Amino acid sequence: MIKLENINKYYQQGGNQYHILKDINLTIGQGEFVSIMGQSGAGKSTLINIIGFLDDQFEGSYYYLNQPIHDYTRRDFSKLRNQNVGFVFQNFKLIKNLTIAENIALPLLYAGQKRKLIKKQIVQALTAVGLPASEHKKPTNLSGGQQQRVSIARAIITQPKFLIADEPTGALDSQTSKEIMALFKRLNQQNNTTIIMVTHDRKVAAQGERLIQILDGKIISDEKIGVKA
């Protein structure tokens, strides 16, 4: 499904050029649950931002479902993001002055749907992440774990092919982390949703079935770590 070939990424800063990703080659198939680990600054976020179509400034080839994404325009990237991928971030990234329901509705609205016709989908998504009947609350009235559930609900509402999660449990306690990981596993197993997750936590990483380690912009190891139930 995802195929990266010789991906290089540079950042320009104050006249200096930093080489962040170095010749990344990576293939990820439909339904995989991939954990990515590595030191701070290794380039993990940079990599999954490219995978998740958030970053269109890179060198090399990216084939998604055999399409040459590296040739796409900024417009095309918006569409790809909207229709194929869901995002979960460490700090949830919810819009504070919108209600939970309005936050979850965003991807569908940008897909061209009407507010009136998506109420049922919102209820379903909230139920799926274990937060029924909280449509009308504001994000600030929820705990961190609950907010992360909302952001997962937003990520899955368009029924995307894959999820990108950048340290999804980084701001949560271990009990809540466990619950969130259980949710990810269920999505992966029940819906066959591909999950690509960055984490610093070994226990969290161990929930995946494949572990990729990155150091200084290079993949230093890529191994199967568990058997799919």
Place this chain on the structure above:
Amino acid sequence: MQFWELFKTSWLSLRTNPRRSLLTIFGIVVGIAAVITIISLGNGVKKKMLSELQATSTGKQTTEIDYYSNNSTAAMGFNHQDLEKIKGKFSKVANIKVNNPVHRVTTTALVGNQAANTRITLLKKPAADFKLLAGRKITADDLAVANPVALISEKTAKKQYGSSSNALGTAVEIKHISYRVVGVYRSNKSRYKVSFLLPKRVFYQQNTLDNGNTIKMTFNHGANVSQESKQVVKYLKKHGSQHKQGSYEYFDIGSMLKSVAKVIDALTVFISAIAGISLFIAGIGVMNMMYTSVAERTQEIGIRLAVGAQPRTIMLQFLLEAVMLTVTGGLLGFLLGVGLAKGISLALPFKAVVTFSSFLLAFGVSALVGILFGLLPAKQAANKNLIDILR
């Protein structure tokens, strides 16, 4: 995103900070209100001008000429011959008529066998706003068939006949017409403080309708009514039946209104210039607010982009916010302007006229300000780097 949903998104954002929104549009409200006020007054004076050049229902125009007598007891200024002369002399005058606005006259009346100077009120419609002491009122039928009947005041009845009931059925002769007294009334209203009430049509029955102090001329289409009227006045001053006892005057309301209109036109230019400056400054305010808003909502923009908003959609969202803001200001300004114009015109001899095009002007100008000053901030919002925001 569908346009309507985008519209709602913008509206919801504006509502989260109503105070800032209201402060920002204040300048627009003032600017638009000033323009609408002066334009409505200008329209008012122009409409008044047209109606004073008196387009009648058939599209023909009419003017009036008044006669002012030098001594109060003299005869009326126009008679039948005058009218015939004007008709013969001025081909553009299509019709000419004496106005009888006079409803109260003083004339000699023969009550019993005594002739006396008597004050009379002439009725055009059946009147009921007085107290009837005896007999009946003058009815619509009396007026319609020109029935020679009269009402007598209580005071006159007592003086002439001793009592109200004695007066009933008696006859009074005024200007060679004999009226039968059918009722006695009492009233404090000044228009009834006379001796008799008579049907107007009966009183003016014999050609006397051609006598009066005001004539109304209807002109053929395309005539320069003001010039023609002046010619008629000039003619009357030499040949009018009463030109030695008084003067014939034509008050050219049209030209007076024309000069008022000129003043208002000049004012319109002046006020529009000031309003333009006000709108420009308000526009800068809108721009400032939008830049602030874009900066404050960087995270929101990033999130929207991340979940699949097109940069163009983000731009439209912020542009719509700016336009909704200024259009709200424009509409409030329109309402305020209409109110002001109506208020001011209470003190003027004409009414303010609000047209649909004034509304369109308020709407269009305010929308334009929103687009002009909202575009740059909106573009900035759309061109933000997603990766930088999400870091």
